[in-house]
Amino acid sequence: MMELFRLDNKTAIITGGGSGIGQAIATTFGAQGADVHIIELNEEGGKATAASITEAGGKATVHACNVANQAEVIKVIDGIAQATGRIDILVNCAGIAHVGNLENTTEQDIDRIYAVNIKGTYNCMYATINKMKAQGGGVILNVASIAASVGIPDRFAYSMSKGAVLTMTLSVAKDYLGANIRCNCISPARxxxxxxxxxxxxxxxxxxxxxxxxxxxxxxxxxxAKPVEIGNLALYLCSDEAGFITGTDYPIDGGFIRLNN
Structure with missing residues (x-):
């Protein structure tokens, strides 16, 4: 029987792969044969993830980069494409949090969240999309949140940013159907x-x-949730087995959206 969900001979870029969910996605993809490229502001965290992948027999490279800086992102992603010949998968996982309601969210808080969670996701898709078009297709997976779909107390700025991630996902999925580029997002709970x-x-x-x-x-x-559970869903959505799925948000929430009443 064919082994499912393999990513052999695929180049995968994962932002925020130095810890948490991004780390779990990177290690899962590495175990399934992907050539993993970790984009990470915390280079040491990224190196630790890459080391765990290579020690297990996989392939991983770390690229120090601030996803909020478009020039940095374009330089790094251009370099990855030149070195590997293609970019098959982009996972936008880099993100930051903020706790607070409207009244105690400052302009600086909004700008900080916007720069990483919204602009960072845009920057990475912007730097990748033409390469995927030129090679005949690819997969983009964005990490949103249940906060994009339901009201969460004291998460005003964070919810705003993840709502934008969700709607950017839908827009990209629609615009690039003809280019064989699938774009989905996942929405974890805690x-x-x-x-x-x-x-x-x-x-x-x-x-x-x-x-x-x-x-x-x-x-x-x-x-x-365990980070690896998020990694497993990401693996499915980025694999060839999910080839009929695009323009969809996948809650992975322990029943939070539908059963929390």
Whole structure:
């Protein structure tokens, strides 16, 4: 029987691959045969991910880059294309968070979130799309959030940015149907990443386990997602087996959107 979901001979770019969800996606793709290129502001984190991929027998390269800087992004992605000959997959995972409602979200907060979550996603798609057109197709996967679809308390700026990621996904999917470029997004609920642990430690010292359990139970399924579970969904959507899927947002949310009532 044919082994499913292989990415052999495919070049995959993953932004934010130095930690959390991006790291899980990068290692999953590497295990399935992709030539993984990690774009990461935190170069050390990216190197750690790449090392784990190569130690397992895969192939990975790290590129230090600020996705909010278009000139940097174009230079890096042009270099990857020149070195590999093609770009088959782009996963836009780099992102930052913000906690706050409208009243306590400053102009600086909005600009910071916009620069990474919205402009960063745009920059990477912009630098890649013509290469995918020229080679006859490709796959783009953006990481949105359930915050793009439902109201989340104290996530004004973050929700704004992920709503933009969702609608950019739909627009690109529509515009490039004829170019054989698929574009989808995934919308995780709360995922147990180092960011969550850091947030709890900073804001609830001495109550870490209590708050972890409380946050876990906000998901109807009773726990947070594991990063590898997000990686597995990303693998499917970027594989040839998902060739009939485009212009779709996939919640991976433990029932949050439909069952949290």
């Amino acid at each position: 995922v147990h990443t180092p960011f969550v642990d850091g947030f709890i430690a900073k804001n609830y010292p001495g109550r870490e386990q209590e708050m972890f359990d409380k946050l876990s139970k906000t998901q109807p399924i009773g726990r947070m």
